[in-house]
Amino acid sequence: xxxxxxxxxxxVARLAGVSPGTVSKALSGQGQLRxxxxxxxxxxxxxxxxxxxxxxxxxxxxxxxxxxxxxxxSIGRFTIPILxxxxxxxxxxxxxxxxxxxxxxxxxxxxxxxTMLSRRVDGIIVTGRxxxxxxxxxxxxxxxxxxxxxxSTDPSDISVLHxxxxxxxxxxxxxxxxxxxxxxxxxxxxxxxxxxxxxxGTIEALHRAGLHLAADPVFGPWSEEWGREAAAWLVRAGVExxxxxxxxxxxxxxxxxxxxELGLRVPNDVGIVGMDNWDAMVGASRPPLTTIDLQMSxxxxxxxxxxxxxxxxxxxxxxxxxxxxxxxxxxxxxxxTA
Amino acid sequence: xxxxxxxxxxxVARLAGVSPGTVSKALSGQGQLRxxxxxxxxxxxxxxxxxxxxxxxxxxxxxxxxxxxxxxxSIGRFTIPILxxxxxxxxxxxxxxxxxxxxxxxxxxxxxxxTMLSRRVDGIIVTGRxxxxxxxxxxxxxxxxxxxxxxSTDPSDISVLHxxxxxxxxxxxxxxxxxxxxxxxxxxxxxxxxxxxxxxGTIEALHRAGLHLAADPVFGPWSEEWGREAAAWLVRAGVExxxxxxxxxxxxxxxxxxxxELGLRVPNDVGIVGMDNWDAMVGASRPPLTTIDLQMSxxxxxxxxxxxxxxxxxxxxxxxxxxxxxxxxxxxxxxxTA
DNA sequence: TTGAAAGCGCTAACAT
DNA sequence: ATGTTAGCGCTTTCAA
Numbered sequence: 283x284x285x286x287x288x289x290x291x292x293x294v295a296r297l298a299g300v301s302p303g304t305v306s307k308a309l310s311g312q313g314q315l316r317x318x319x320x321x322x323x324x325x326x327x328x329x330x331x332x333x334x335x336x337x338x339x340x341x342x343x344x345x346x347x348x349x350x351x352x353x354x355x356s357i358g359r360f361t362i363p364i365l366x367x368x369x370x371x372x373x374x375x376x377x378x379x380x381x382x383x384x385x386x387x388x389x390x391x392x393x394x395x396x397t398m399l400s401r402r403v404d405g406i407i408v409t410g411r412x413x414x415x416x417x418x419x420x421x422x423x424x425x426x427x428x429x430x431x432x433x434s435t436d437p438s439d440i441s442v443l444h445x446x447x448x449x450x451x452x453x454x455x456x457x458x459x460x461x462x463x464x465x466x467x468x469x470x471x472x473x474x475x476x477x478x479x480x481x482x483g484t485i486e487a488l489h490r491a492g493l494h495l496a497a498d499p500v501f502g503p504w505s506e507e508w509g510r511e512a513a514a515w516l517v518r519a520g521v522e523x524x525x526x527x528x529x530x531x532x533x534x535x536x537x538x539x540x541x542x543e544l545g546l547r548v549p550n551d552v553g554i555v556g557m558d559n560w561d562a563m564v565g566a567s568r569p570p571l572t573t574i575d576l577q578m579s580x581x582x583x584x585x586x587x588x589x590x591x592x593x594x595x596x597x598x599x600x601x602x603x604x605x606x607x608x609x610x611x612x613x614x615x616x617x618x619t620a
Numbered sequence: 621x622x623x624x625x626x627x628x629x630x631x632v633a634r635l636a637g638v639s640p641g642t643v644s645k646a647l648s649g650q651g652q653l654r655x656x657x658x659x660x661x662x663x664x665x666x667x668x669x670x671x672x673x674x675x676x677x678x679x680x681x682x683x684x685x686x687x688x689x690x691x692x693x694s695i696g697r698f699t700i701p702i703l704x705x706x707x708x709x710x711x712x713x714x715x716x717x718x719x720x721x722x723x724x725x726x727x728x729x730x731x732x733x734x735t736m737l738s739r740r741v742d743g744i745i746v747t748g749r750x751x752x753x754x755x756x757x758x759x760x761x762x763x764x765x766x767x768x769x770x771x772s773t774d775p776s777d778i779s780v781l782h783x784x785x786x787x788x789x790x791x792x793x794x795x796x797x798x799x800x801x802x803x804x805x806x807x808x809x810x811x812x813x814x815x816x817x818x819x820x821g822t823i824e825a826l827h828r829a830g831l832h833l834a835a836d837p838v839f840g841p842w843s844e845e846w847g848r849e850a851a852a853w854l855v856r857a858g859v860e861x862x863x864x865x866x867x868x869x870x871x872x873x874x875x876x877x878x879x880x881e882l883g884l885r886v887p888n889d890v891g892i893v894g895m896d897n898w899d900a901m902v903g904a905s906r907p908p909l910t911t912i913d914l915q916m917s918x919x920x921x922x923x924x925x926x927x928x929x930x931x932x933x934x935x936x937x938x939x940x941x942x943x944x945x946x947x948x949x950x951x952x953x954x955x956x957t958a
Numbered sequence: 959t960t961g962a963a964a965g966c967g968c969t970a971a972c973a974t
Numbered sequence: 975a976t977g978t979t980a981g982c983g984c985t986t987t988c989a990a
Contacts, residue, residue, distance in 0.1 A: 640969095677967080
């Protein structure tokens, strides 16, 4: 591997027979230049393989064109699409991402915050696996902050969240539209924002249709095993139901497996809607799962857009924004054919 | 949100009644200072909330203390632990990560490469989802490059890879040690490095034990469905087997489900070893899967260490390094109890 | 239309 | 032990 020496404006200037200032103008397209001069500079730059130092430019302009991404939990299944969505926006704005994983460690988090600020990031996106509220990273920061997925406890902070209520409502409305009337709710763990909001969304949607849950909601972990248990429990308890909304695809998949093993058919006897649109789950389920997609990459997109807007000086109102969920239809709710 | 004005060395110097140079020395711990002076500077810095600009420091020292991470595919299940492992090393070296997702787009990849170089990253880690070889990003780059998980086609490049052969061998040896003698191999898609290497590892390990596969290996996608199909196919073909190595946890899980539904018991009739140690799969399987852990975070750790060593001027030999896999024992290979 | 010069915030060599 | 100065690579007035 050859280590090429770095070229500077001065080198280019010398080769083109002009001053450094002229090189800067030629390359940035600013100011008045004779086009012949510009050509000459461009040619010289190309010949030398000149690559401007963003470092020096940043020092000069006071903008690093970099945003820090602070993931409070470790990066996970939800964080990935958020990052991807954010990058779509940032790349278009020529902004790079500095990634810091604090892994839930407050000390590390403060440390990373300092690191980001010393690098003069133009803004900070805070994200993490859970949708529960988290303490604000500070209210006297010299740069804008946007919380993605993780809501800040400080209501004046800007948070972008997925819409659990609307997601649950979509699930219920879809079950109803496929002819289900006796619907059960298989929840995640209690006392979590996600669970609570999905619960309300469910109840409200049922209410609008003049319906009630066919059984009290049951709570458990986000696991397939819990889904299987729930199925067994409901059937043994003699609950009559023809539709189920499970708060995650893992639960839904376990629930589906559980029903099948108990001799019930999906979707003929019971229609099932999951949540997350997790490819590994929805595809492997038999039959493939209808589910709610929380639109995580859209969430990242919105968060980054709000970030850029603030960097560009726009005044964005504090508070939460919800990104609507969508329904993805598959076999587990297919209308029973005669 | 208050935007605090940024403080510079000069501000601190003025408040402490010293020169900027002295402030620099006091804060960096370089040179000779009367401790009273140092205290005074530190106090002033603290009072002003001074945060040194890494930007200016980098320009001065020529080191950005940042490495670029170029993910050629989109970030996925495998990339996450690699990033985490890398961050462990980098953080200790005070080095930050700039993340760029090229998503398999060569144009975007070149673009990101330019961006990284213009930011004067100290080095570049290339990674991605597949372990197949990929073209080198260039051999005349001004900074060191390490390939993690994705092997470069250029043998003089430094690549860090997981060890498929040793992983497969561990699986086979474990099956043998739990008393299995008629072992089948459920492969992934043909013509992939991962599949090929796991295949050789399997054959070699069997050979060392004086055994052969109980049936020709069968190839299919990395899916649960393929695992189920494979189980059905083997059983219907009348193949007698008491052990199976499946090249992924998804396949293993499907295989396990398939066997159970055909009336065979795991691990009593058949012991199963998967590969990946993917929590969502190994835990949800019934029974939980024994599997091979490819040690991805260790891989990231090694890659980042080689990166730092090179940045520090060490001369690292080109070529591939393999990170050994390990076996994680669970129920799917438990020794049958009488 | 182009060049010269100052300065972004810091560090390091040299003076004092 | 501390201050002065120059310079990292670039942009941006201001002069020429």
